[in-house]
Amino acid sequence: MTIEPGRSAATDAGPNEAELERRLTQTWSSQRGFWGAVASVDHKVIARRYIVTALVFLALGGLLALAMRIQLARPEARFIDADRYNQIFTMHGSNMMFLFAVPVMEAMAVYLVPLMVGTRNIAFPRLNAFSYWIFLAGGLLLWISFALDTAPDVGWFAYAPLSGPEYGAGKRADIWAQMITFTELSALAIAVEIVVTVLKQRAPGMSLDRIPLLVWSMLVMASLVIMAMPAIMFASSTLIMDRLVGTQFYNPAEGGDALLWQHLFWFFGHPEVYIIFLPAVGMVSTILPTFVRRPIFGYLPLVMALIATGVLAFGLWVHHMFVVGLPRLGESFFTASSMAIAIPAGIQIFCWLATLWAGRPVFKVPLLFLIGFIVTFVIGGLTGVMVASVPFDSQVHDTYFVVAHFHYVLIGGAVFPLIAAIYYWFPKMTGRMMSERLGRWAFWLIFIGFHVTFFPMHILGLQGMPRRIYTYQPDLPWGTLNLFVSLSSVVLSLGFLIFFIDIIRSWSSGRPAGENPWNASTLEWATGSPPPPYNFRAIPVVDTRDPLWSQPDELPVTSGLRSDRRELLISSVVEALPEARESSPQDSVWPFWAAIATSIMLIWSIFSPWAIVWGSVPIAVTLIGWFWPKGAAEDES
Amino acid sequence: MKERMILDVSRLPLHATGTASPTWWGTCAFMLIEGSGFGLVIAIYLYLMSLAPHWPIDAPPADLWAGTSLTAMLLASVVPNIWVSRWAQQRNLKKVRLGLVLMSFCGMAPLVFRAFEFPALHVRWDDSAYGSITWTILGLHTVHILTDLVDTLVLACLMFSRHGDNARRYGDVEDNALYWHFVVITWLPLYACIYWVPRL
């Protein structure tokens, strides 16, 4: 490879660095002001919005959890009545899963993947903007309905027939179902962007075996979204149809089947758990090496484990339905596959332990949360293997044992790594460090608070306390433990509070971070903090898995991309050899209008089937506005 | 960090074509999403069938003529579709314009037959689960045709405008043709489900 000087002044090879940066900034920045912000298609801007919104939903969902714990602290409490309680646990579950956990993981992908693969923006950036507005609309729909006392009350999986036309009066179940449609639509959009960004926009030389593990995990996550989400979209739409126009999908009297709902829901719902968990795994595998100062142990087995988990995730859904009475052979098969998933999980745990063992750990806050994750997740995994066996599950199904189990895997398996990731990438996103001192407080309060809150729930479950009850009688033996759990949840909340305070404080007044404060090895640390709108002044060239460690003070780069239009490098799928220079779309308000039109259609269609017909017209108009070329340099080639 | 130029990309083409293009991959991803959706619908059809003592539930099998004519039509449309794609590859503006007009008709004509397919089912969507799933399948596929039709119409207008003669547009035409193939292919198993499975 030789160095050739660029031929025209409009590429990045001609001018000096300052001049080049000025031009790139001009080309890639969004306009100022409100409409400039609405029109922005910068993946970093959108991801930041996404993350902040999802964290707000986390806080709101946490408040609901506290409300439930206050109500359950003593027998026959009158803090919340039965109907509100039904709404609250449904809101808590749906909000945490669909408005917090999945979106926040995708948002991290939207922020990090383009930077980690060394490109200037995500693929289909306008779709990305659209996705955020749709997500926001879905969240608002759910929370506004809660404020109006018409929130869904059918549990986060809304089983038919309870959610069907016969028992679910009013519009509550429809709101749940349509909220699902919103969030799945936004998730699908992001999945497509991630897949294409990873496959086609990697920096030259970043062949498949050099992709950072976080990026691998996001790729597998996106594939799961693509395969699993159609099931839930079908389910939620047919539920609305059953309720609105009288289709008979879930009505056994007319040849439908209530269990069909459960199959569809869990065919999506189990992969959903991995949609949350796999990104977390990727975060762990990426953060860990930085704090033990050595490359990850077992890159290849880790990639294989990610893929295997992704495949097995589709063979598990029936284990949520062991008590509905399925054929014996079926149950045995799903027990076997449920246990089999412990194998890739085990491989990952051993690789992480080996990495820790062989390195020199530096116990900063992100590493603390990672260790908290490993401990908690192993316990959650153990109870998982327990409930995978049908006889045991029949005993604890629908009790607090299950509530304890899934909070161990969800909070232990996803929220801990997420907090680690926020501490770790916060300096990149904002240019400022979070506080090490507050971080330690947050860690110990959250870690201890979590275990004292949720461990006793296993025992409550074994003592027979069902989930989803709004109160219990004083003569049942659950009072003391429940009080203990409720008090502990205050400790846990205090930890989260400190974490949020740390975020807000550090954002405005944290210590400046510099390019690479942790001395990490992946490409996102090779540019400014926060990164400029164009991400990289010149696209890096990669020849190892840990590019910033193999050549600590020099970055091999390409030259020749134009600086007077938004341009990126397209590379081949396997070896990442450069293939073409491709333009990247300019800012546009049309995705915003398209999202508004889509939201109107979706919400209207809860009330009238004609919404599908008439509501589609504005959507078509906005889409044409979106795709019609405006004569900008990016539209031509 | 110090940068060291080691690779000059200024000679690369300004637009990735065919399988190198991100849009092609995006189209494939969307086809995968919709393909999983249609696969699922078929699975549900078979699932409901396995539960029912008689299938179709309280209805004769659907009349064949409308659906079969539509199928023949979709299959025939593959030929002009291949032409359009080829002309776009050759960047032949005149022929591409002609082809898109032709394909717009190929998108509209099946809709006429589709209108007759619903009554040919001899069942309403709210009569039974059989009615629900067959109406849903037809409805979904109609949306599928409609989306591609609108896309084709807009693209045709675009090719007649001053933005037409451009490598990027030709790429769009190719992707649109790819998508139409997909619309045709997904219909075949659906057709078999609605019209022939009940006759087995």
Ligand code: HEM
């Ligand atoms: C922050 C601390 C949290 C506390 C104290 C908490 C507490 C609870 C409690 C007490 C229930 C049981 C309600 C009942 O069955 O009556 C519950 C249900 C649930 N939680 Fe949490 N939770 C927390 C965080 C989370 C997070 C982060 C997630 C997801 C990522 C989550 C997901 C769920 C789900 C899916 C349900 C089931 C809802 C249903 O039964 O429909 N929770 N939570």
